[in-house]
Structure formats: structure tokens, C-alpha cells
Amino acid sequence: MKSKKEKQKAIFLDRDGTLNEDKGYVHKIEDFKLLSGVIEGLKVLKPHFIFFIVTNQSGIGRGYYTHEDFLRFNEHLVHVLESHGIDIKKTYVCPHIPEDNCECRKPKIHSLLEARTQYDIDLRQSWVIGDHPTDILLGINAGCKTVYLLTGHGKHHLTDLKQQSITPTLIADNFLEAANLIVDYIKKED
Ligand SMILES: [Mg+2]
Ligand SMILES: [Zn+2]
Known part of the structure; x- marks a missing residue:
């Protein structure tokens, strides 16, 4: 008999270059395209x-687009x-x-800790997937496993990843x- 409810496992997805095409500060719905x-x-x-x-949107801070533009684009994706x-x-x-040196910009793990508390997540059995070295650092900093994607900026930044000795759990073409x-990996672990 299990005395304790099992914690949830999560995937923390980068957005631009991971889920949708990253044309650089993408925020217009007409530019939305799923990969x-x-x-x-x-x-x-x-x-x-x-x-x-989990997404860094410095385009808002730089004044390239507004928080509302971000929300509109993001809601479209979520729908x-x-x-x-x-x-x-x-x-x-x-x-x-x-x-700004804020607490919420990847690779800082504030958002993952918030998710852990709110959704009772086991971070060690959770994954970060992204196309930037920052995404891999986020996962490492939070104790998650990581997949580095070669879509989006992934190919371009692969040398940075290696030069900085950042080692993802897995690397994938898409x-x-x-x-x-990931599913193969967790089945082997069981
Ligand atoms: Mg990205
Ligand atoms: Zn921030």
C-alpha cells in the first residue's frame, strides 16, 4: 500500500525555437508556425x-513588443x-x-520552484527541453534532466554548449x- 501520493513529473518546454518557429523576437500571430x-x-x-x-521574452523589456502582444501570441499557441x-x-x-538581473530569467530556476510547489512536482524526474544553452543550464540548476534540441538556435549554439562544458542528458534533432x-530513457530507468 502506498502511504504517499506519487509526485507529478513535468516537462518544462522552452517556447520559441522549441515549439514554434523562432524568427527572432516572434510575437505576431501571423508569424506563428508550429515546428x-x-x-x-x-x-x-x-x-x-x-x-x-518557460520562456525568456526580453523583447518586452527592450520595448520591441508589449506584454499584451506576448499574451496574445502565447494564448494562440496554447489554444x-x-x-x-x-x-x-x-x-x-x-x-x-x-x-535587470531579475529572479525569473532562465537559467534561474524561480519558475520551476514555483511549479514544484503549486503542482507537487518531482524535479529530479522532470525534464527541460530547449534549443538554447540557457535551457540546459536551467534544467541542470533545478536538478532536472535535459534535452538540447537542434531546431531553432540549437545548431548555431552547439559550439557554445561544448565550449562551456554544458552537458545535456540528451541531444535531439527535432x-x-x-x-x-525521453520515453526510451524513462523506460530503461524503471
Ligand atoms: Mg528557444
Ligand atoms: Zn525576469
């Missing part, structure tokens, strides 16, 4: 994990995912620029491959 394999990948992960988005049966529990956004690798 290939994202819906299929999320369906592979859905039986095992709950989903969050599209919803229409495919994918539920994003919450989106965590940092609107600041690096110089989102669907990431999802399949």
Missing part, C-alpha cells in the same frame, strides 16, 4: 508528464495545442532584459525525436 513533430512529440510525452512553458488535446498547465514568462528519446 514539425511538436504535436506528435507532445502526444508521445502526454501519458507520462504534465506540461509547462492550438489544446485543439490537439495537449494541456499546458501554465506559462512562466520573464519580460526582463539580462541587465521535438519528436526528443520525445521518443
